[in-house]
Amino acid sequence: MKESNFLFLSRKQVASRYNVHTSTLWRWMSQEGFPKPMTISGRVKRWSLQDLESFEAGLKNGSRVNSGSE
Secondary structure, three states, rough: OHHHHHHOOHHHHHHOOOOOEOOHHHHHHHHOOOOOOEEEEEEEEEEEEHHHHHHHHHHHHOOOOOOOOO
């Protein structure tokens, strides 16, 4: 298994990865099928790097996220 399967990113890290504001992540999740974060320790939201990489692979295959700038 790849090591990335066990990595989790915070909302700030995910926003930085896509160069967007954190509020954009919540909009993407509700409107565009963006991966949902996992709840860790009952409160902390983290995204699985594996889920994000799978999402990105889907983008390369023709899907896309609308950032709201169009």
